[in-house]
Amino acid sequence: MYDVLLMALRLYAVLDPLAVIPIYLSMTSGMKEGEKEALLRRVMAFMALVLTLMSLSGGSILTALGVTVSGFKMGGGVLLLVLAVDELGKGPRTKEMLEEEVAVLAIVPLGTPLLVGPGTLTMLLMFLIDHSPLEVTAAALLACLATYLTLRAAGWLGRVIGESGALALGRFMAIILAAYAAEMIHSALIDWGIAR
Numbered sequence: 001m002y003d004v005l006l007m008a009l010r011l012y013a014v015l016d017p018l019a020v021i022p023i024y025l026s027m028t029s030g031m032k033e034g035e036k037e038a039l040l041r042r043v044m045a046f047m048a049l050v051l052t053l054m055s056l057s058g059g060s061i062l063t064a065l066g067v068t069v070s071g072f073k074m075g076g077g078v079l080l081l082v083l084a085v086d087e088l089g090k091g092p093r094t095k096e097m098l099e100e101e102v103a104v105l106a107i108v109p110l111g112t113p114l115l116v117g118p119g120t121l122t123m124l125l126m127f128l129i130d131h132s133p134l135e136v137t138a139a140a141l142l143a144c145l146a147t148y149l150t151l152r153a154a155g156w157l158g159r160v161i162g163e164s165g166a167l168a169l170g171r172f173m174a175i176i177l178a179a180y181a182a183e184m185i186h187s188a189l190i191d192w193g194i195a196r
Contacts, residue, residue, distance in 0.1 A: 007127050007139035008146070014119045015047075015143055017150040022173040023114065024151055025158045027105060036155065042106030043115070044148045050116050051140035054124050056133045062121070069118050069125075070191035076113030077184030083109045084178035088171060115147065118184065 028036050053061060062068070127136045161169065189195035 003131060004135050004139045004142070007131065007136065008142035011051075011120065011123060011139060011143035012146045014123050015115050015147050017115065017147040020110070020114050021151065021154045021157060022169040023177065024110065024154050025161075025169065026171075026173065027110070029158075033155075039106050039110075040148065040151055043110045043151070044144055046107050046111035047116055047147065048141060048144045050112065051120070051124065051144065052137050054121060055128070055137040055140050058125070058128050058133065069122055070188045072113075072121065073118045073184045073191070074188035076117055077181045077188065080109060080113055080177055080181035080184065084174045084181060088174045113184075 028039060031039070062072070124136060124140065127139070131139075186195060
């Protein structure tokens with residue numbers, strides 16, 4: 001049980017939901033409470049599904065799809081860079097989001113690559129070297145629960161800083177997101193021997 005809790009803490013640190021809070025607030029500004037809750041539930045369901053499948057399959061899903069961790073870094077980095085640029089050009093959201101838009105937002109970018117990214121997948125694969133798939137799955141689900149509780153508390157921060165504060169914070173985090181995307185791309189290039 002101690003090993004499962006320790007793995008869950010490490011996964012929570014890699015998922016890093018605290019860093020996602022400003023982006024989450026920016027993306028959900030103007031949404032109704034019910035829409036935010038629906039989005040959060042979908043993000044968590046997606047995360048739990050991906051982490052469980054990866055834990056139980058031991059990475060064979062990526063292998064079967066012909067995807068390497070380096071490829072995931074490059075693709076995720078490019079995607080995050082596009083999203084960061086898009087986020088910088090947006091004003092506050094005033095319209096109600098369609099259910100389909102909420103579903104897509106739950107998967108990209110919140111579910112992946114922001115929360116479940118290459119670091120998370122790499123850590124799962126490392127855990128599977130010394131632990132059973134069921135132990136790793138239990139740790140992953142505990143990390144998902146902790147992430148859900150963290151993002152659920154983001155609403156309190158949103159009320160404190162207000163809509164304009166959330167928008168400003170979102171713009172700032174878009175710059176950080178672009179920098180993180182550049183690091184992911186650079187890391188993939190290093191993996192491939194193209195850069196140092």
